[in-house]
Amino acid sequence: MSPRLVSLLFAAGLATSAFAFDLGGLSKALGNADKLKKGLDTAKDAAKLVSGLGPEEERALGDTVALEIIGRFGGLVRDEAAMRRLNLIGGALARYSARPDHPWRFGLLNSDTVNAFSAPDGYVFITRGLYQIVADDDQLAAILGHEMAHITGRDALRIIETGEKGSVLMKQVAMRSGNTREAEAYLNQVGLNTEKIVKFLVERGYSHPTEFTADHTGHDLAATTGYAPGGLRAVLLRLQQIPAGPQKVFSTHPPLTERIKRLSAEAATAPVSRPGQSVGPAEKSGLTPAASADAVEKPAPPEVDDDDRAFAEAAEKKPAKKKR
Amino acid sequence: MNPTPPARWWPAVLLALAATAPLPAALTAGGTAYTKRLETNLLAEPAALAATVGRLPAGRPVQIAEVRGAWLRVSAGSAAGWVFAGNLSETKPAEGKGLGALGLSASATTATAAARPLSPAAVDYAARRNLTSARDDLNWLIEFCQGFTPAAVDSFLKEQKKGEYQ
Numbered sequence: 123m124s125p126r127l128v129s130l131l132f133a134a135g136l137a138t139s140a141f142a143f144d145l146g147g148l149s150k151a152l153g154n155a156d157k158l159k160k161g162l163d164t165a166k167d168a169a170k171l172v173s174g175l176g177p178e179e180e181r182a183l184g185d186t187v188a189l190e191i192i193g194r195f196g197g198l199v200r201d202e203a204a205m206r207r208l209n210l211i212g213g214a215l216a217r218y219s220a221r222p223d224h225p226w227r228f229g230l231l232n233s234d235t236v237n238a239f240s241a242p243d244g245y246v247f248i249t250r251g252l253y254q255i256v257a258d259d260d261q262l263a264a265i266l267g268h269e270m271a272h273i274t275g276r277d278a279l280r281i282i283e284t285g286e287k288g289s290v291l292m293k294q295v296a297m298r299s300g301n302t303r304e305a306e307a308y309l310n311q312v313g314l315n316t317e318k319i320v321k322f323l324v325e326r327g328y329s330h331p332t333e334f335t336a337d338h339t340g341h342d343l344a345a346t347t348g349y350a351p352g353g354l355r356a357v358l359l360r361l362q363q364i365p366a367g368p369q370k371v372f373s374t375h376p377p378l379t380e381r382i383k384r385l386s387a388e389a390a391t392a393p394v395s396r397p398g399q400s401v402g403p404a405e406k407s408g409l410t411p412a413a414s415a416d417a418v419e420k421p422a423p424p425e426v427d428d429d430d431r432a433f434a435e436a437a438e439k440k441p442a443k444k445k446r
Numbered sequence: 447m448n449p450t451p452p453a454r455w456w457p458a459v460l461l462a463l464a465a466t467a468p469l470p471a472a473l474t475a476g477g478t479a480y481t482k483r484l485e486t487n488l489l490a491e492p493a494a495l496a497a498t499v500g501r502l503p504a505g506r507p508v509q510i511a512e513v514r515g516a517w518l519r520v521s522a523g524s525a526a527g528w529v530f531a532g533n534l535s536e537t538k539p540a541e542g543k544g545l546g547a548l549g550l551s552a553s554a555t556t557a558t559a560a561a562r563p564l565s566p567a568a569v570d571y572a573a574r575r576n577l578t579s580a581r582d583d584l585n586w587l588i589e590f591c592q593g594f595t596p597a598a599v600d601s602f603l604k605e606q607k608k609g610e611y612q
Contacts, residue, residue, distance in 0.1 A: 178565075181562075181565050182565040182566075182567040182568060185564050185565045185567070185568030185584065186565075186567060186568045186571045188568075188584055188587075189568055189571060189572050189575075189577050189580045189581060189584055190575075190577070190580075192577075192580040192583050192584055193575070193577045193579070193580035197579060197580065197583050198583040198584075198586065198587060200586065205590060209590075209591055209594045210594065210598070210599065210602045213594050213598070213599035213602065214599060214602055214603055214606070214608050214609060216599075217532070217596075217599055217603065217609060218532030218533065218609060220482060220535060222482055222483045222533075223483055223484045223504075223596075225591070226591075227587055227588065227591045228591075229583075229587050346516075346531070346532040346609075347532065347608050347609050348606070348607065348608035348609055348612045349608070
């Protein structure tokens with residue numbers, strides 16, 4: 123077997139292991155080495171390396187990120203009327219999204235925080251704090267559309283793939299040096315793991331350009347579905363008027379002012395659309411809208427980088443100095 | 447005054463309403479679009495309840511012959527008919543990328559997928575991180591969402607006059 127082929131097969135094995143959710147453990151790296159030696163599933167793994175993460179990896183990552191989001195934000199509100207509203211509006215948007223036949227799931231988080239999240243594989247969450255602020259279905263659709271855009275845009279997975287492929291490249295370099303032990307040590311040091319991925323997605327959020335793209339895509343999706351295209355801008359303006367308080371508002375998103383400015387510019391050039399019929403949350407759910415005095419914090423610019431590649435840098439550890 | 451227009455006006459009314467719906471700039475006459483649902487119906491008229499005259503699988507390129515508001519008259523080989531613009535994609539699906547693709551794997555898009563249990567990796571993660579309550583919530587969410595079938599969503603779209611029922 124040629125050294126080049128050995129490198130490719132090893133790299134393919136690495137790509138697979140990155141989503142076994144305990145990458146970073148030496149045992150896994152050694153397991154990969156065994157896999158390499160046995161030559162098992164090499165064609166499949168190589169194909170995955172080339173084409174990106176597959177449905178199984180997405181599902182596992184999506185479930186895991188969803189668990190962490192639910193755990194961090196008070197669990198789910200099991201209000202049937204609110205959940206029905208969320209999933210019908212979300213389902214309507216999904217019908218015209220880039221993944222119309224995928225099973226989407228929309229959940230309501232039992233938290234006063236004002237935010238919304240997405241996780242791979244079709245999970246979209248909105249906090250009770252935000253749900254109670256939205257005035258109508260148009261605004262709710264806009265928020266859901268934004269989060270759905272992160273999923274259809276593969277934003278989380280692209281970040282991970284970038285980091286993963288970077289590691290693969292380094293691994294190939296190491297393998298070409300012929301020092302397998304060094305390569306495995308590197309794998310152990312730089313490997314992404316679930317906790318890091320989840321921590322980044324839940325605490326830090328995406329880069330501003332990625333968020334602005336999601337604003338745009340979500341806006342278009344809501345409009346195509348028949349919801350008033352100004353829904354997101356309306357809800358962001360509403361949030362701007364809420365007095366500062368202890369809760370965080372869209373802390374994982376860009377500043378409201380910048381998002382509103384961009385959405386306003388977009389609206390000025392957008393085609394005319396027919397607003398959809400709106401039904402306020404109080405009519406659809408036992409959850410009544412919060413008083414406008416509901417204490418929330420004025421948003422501060424999140425400390426995020428301009429490029430999602432930052433995730434790979436943030437999530438990876440620099441290789442430790444080699445001990446002799 | 448009777449607000450309901452006479453029956454003979456309905457085609458014009460429907461077309462006028464359709465003309466107000468947004469349409470992505472790239473979906474224009476003479477252009478190419480792609481089907482994105484597992485099965486896309488081609489209709490005899492630009493109306494959601496029109497007769498189905500053909501069906502296309504996911505990822506099929508179609509030529510746009512005419513645009514009427516949010517409806518496109520398209521053709522693909524010998525098949526031709528009207529499609530709501532929201533049911534088409536401006537860009538070709540990225541085949542091969544498990545999730546970038548348009549769910550070309552039927553197993554990932556069926557009711558079976560909707561009912562699937564949590565992945566073993568997530569179950570393990572919940573145990574390691576003491577997220578048993580979150581795990582129960584997530585299992586509940588997955589079960590709850592099984593009720594929102596394509597038919598249920600379609601009924602909602604009709605009732606709310608959304609999407610192709612605008």
